[in-house]
Amino acid sequence: MNTSLILLFVAGTFVIVLMAVSLLAFLVVHKQKQNKFHHEQQQREFEHRNHLLKTRIEVQEQSLKLISQEIHDDINQTLGLARIRVFIAKKEAVSVRQTDLLDTAKDLIEQTINDLRNISHSLHSDMVKRHGLKHAIQKQLEYLEEHENLKTKIILEGNPEGLDETTELVIFRIVQEAIKNTRLHAAAENLRITLTYTNKDFVLSCEDDGNGFTANGEDRDGGIGLVNMHERAKMLGGTLRITASPGNGTKIRLHLNKTYHATEDKVGAC
């Protein structure tokens, strides 16, 4: 009886401890599986969202390309013909007033052709692909200086490499959005864009000395421009930070991890 009781107690304790330990091990293992499942699910959701975003940007780029081609091939050609007609009409003009009016019309047509050419180039992705990000931004800034009362500056730091064409195009669209905000809403006098390349990172910084905007971060088109910028940055796996306060200008900072970015699936067709 005595030995049996000891055995009963020892075995009972052992069984209880074994059961408890098994339960704990089961909990830990299953929780890990659960966590892994959640992680994979989130990853799938992220990839799906990213895919949708990429498709949207792809469609957007295709549309911009079409508009750009339409401007270049159709509207500009028509305006070119109109300019020739005005030139012919000027030769046949019988009074000075008619000549002056036709000169003005010719100048306006030429200016429109130039503007449209510029718009066509900025809409078309080829400019970034052929000449690179810095050159494309430079062109945008030159156009801005010609047509707006704004002094611009572009600074390049580091060796401009490590970003593929598609990434550069998406960055270019972010810059365009930033420039549009400065041009339309900031009433700024200076705009400075800095491109910083390091071994691991890329940083884009757009700073103006304009009005800035309120803390809720909405610009005058209801915040769509900012949302677009954020979405594009997200698609690149980067972070976009906008610092602004009324009267102190606006600073937009895009940070990309080049290492991470090199492994990312790119927007195929744009």
Add this chain to the structure above:
Amino acid sequence: MNIAIPFFIAFVSITFASICGLRVFAFADLGSRILAILMILTAVVEAFAYFIALKYHNNMVLYQIFNPIQLLLLMAYFGAAIDHLNVTLMTWSFGFAGLILAFFNATLFQPIHTHNSNFLLIESVLVIGCCLYAFYRQFMDYEKLDLKQYHHFWFTSLIFLFWSVTFIHWGLYGLMKEHMKENIFVVHIIIFLVNFLFYSLVGYVFLVKVKRVQQ
């Protein structure tokens, strides 16, 4: 068997758990603080119990008083550590129900100078139940919770193991005391080992796993 040595070793482990609890007390969450208080109280009670046993050869009165307080603190701990539970409600409902139960047990079934195994058995069931519920909540509620890094998971696991052994111990205690008086030291050795491991590991969890509460 000289009881002083195992007592001393067990007491060192309880003191270790108390000191570790005190060390993190200032920045720990409420659950960990309650557990730290329980550790300190246990160390004080065990020290008193040892000297009372030496002097009066019976320290059961102390445990009859301490065990309901222990249940109260454990219920408060679970109330604080488990989401969906409320520390006040747990303390008042289970804790004070335990106090009433202990009073009736002491007056009707097991007088104050005897061992309160009935109460300990019920206490074990309550504590094990709370542990299982805590596991359920930890498993179901928190997304991405890394159990291995979560101090309340380890506290709950240790309490669960400790009270599971306590349950079988107090469940069979009457029978064992009656039939294996000369070999009762086997039971005491197992209990001593479980105590030593439990308090040492609680101290370790206090030191390693309890993180500063986010402000």
